Amino acid sequence: MRELPYYSVRMRASKSKPHEEGGKHISGGEQLVLFDEIRGAVDKLLLKSLTHSRGTPDFAQIQFEIVDEPIQVISPLTITTHITHSVDEGQLLAQNLLMKCGVPFHIIQKAYLLMEDHAELSGAILIDSKTGRRLDESHGNGKGIRVSRMDWRDENFKKWNREIAANQNDRLKEAITLASKVSMHQATVAELCWSDDPDYTTGYVASKKFGYQRITSLKEYGDEQGCRIFFVNSSEDITKYIDYLKKNPVLIQWEVNHD
Ligand code: WAQ
Ligand code: MG
Ligand code: MG
Ligand code: MG
Structure with missing residues (x-):
């Protein structure tokens, strides 16, 4: 049986400038989901970035990519x-x-x-x-x-x-x-x-x-x-x-x- 591939979905949001230009970090998040769950994950991370107690972001990036390495399952x-x-x-x-x-x-x-x-x-x-x-x-x-x-x-x-x-x-x-x-x-x-x-x-x-x-x-x-x-x-x-x-x-x- 072939296992379905997982996707890494990541978000980072900052204020005034992107992180690498010295902006204030607002929020970040990472998920590991199946293809059909990418949309939900992006939505959840977007909401997290827009409604954060550290402030309203001026910059955010959300990206996903397929994960090729085998998944390790741990307790x-x-x-x-x-x-x-x-x-x-x-x-x-x-x-x-x-x-x-x-x-x-x-x-x-x-x-x-x-x-x-x-x-x-x-x-x-x-x-x-x-x-x-x-x-x-x-x-x-x-x-x-x-x-x-x-x-x-x-x-x-x-x-x-x-x-x-x-x-x-x-x-x-x-x-x-x-x-x-x-x-x-x-x-x-x-x-x-x-x-x-x-x-x-x-x-x-x-x-x-x-x-x-x-x-x-x-x-x-x-x-x-x-x-x-x-x-x-x-x-x-x-x-x-x-x-x-x-x-x-x-x-x-x-x-x-x-x-
Ligand atoms: N990888 C490395 N560092 C991270 C990551 C990550 N994926 N996510 C957050 N950090 C660092 C980053 O510098 C943040 O500023 C800092 O940690 C705090 O992140 O009730 O909510 O997401 O048991 O604000 C712990 C207690 C809560 C939960 C921790 O951290 C409980 C928390 P936050
Ligand atoms: Mg991830
Ligand atoms: Mg935080
Ligand atoms: Mg966190």
Whole structure:
């Protein structure tokens, strides 16, 4: 039996100028869908770009392309939610989790400094978990690496959601999808993330070992400074790693008896 081909559909939207000319990042999105679903995916991404809490875009690009590589099907990371009552409490917890994953405290501090110096990112910063050196700058436009070609089929996500999360939310789906793809790779030590959307304060630390650890307050409401950092084992081939993040197609699938 021949499997149907999948298509990668991607969107990026910015304000005042395109990203590469220094415009403000508004929104991005990626989906992996079948041919008959391209129109729906484009529609959904267009709506996402036009109705965003970071502002109205002046530039947007939506594109699709066929994916030739075989699709890898993986399980979602396990999810744990920590209700925290202040940003200080949330941040302390995030840092403790990163240390449990093996990222030393002084590297975490370096990462926060790097992040503050690069406020206008549309992708993820890659940081060497042993030296704190940034690893992605010579790859791409300096705006971070955008992970792409991953998705979680709605039906399966809804099933997972009903039984595990009870939080019907596209953002959660997108974040776990990305975190599961990223964690899967042996070069990833841990990921730290919170949204750059001013109306969303929940973020997470993700890793193979501890799964997707949600933390409800990683920044103040109204703050437009987001974060996405991958702590990386740099003894792995970084060019290949970045290629995996951008190009390898991954679908998330949850099986009831498989965890
Ligand atoms: N690849 C790499 N980096 C990305 C990607 C991607 N596909 N998408 C977003 N980023 C980076 C980019 O720098 C953004 O500014 C930053 O992450 C935040 O993106 O309830 O919504 O899409 O469990 O605003 C996590 C918690 C929400 C969800 C994360 O991030 C939950 C979120 P956003
Ligand atoms: Mg997103
Ligand atoms: Mg894609
Ligand atoms: Mg955002």
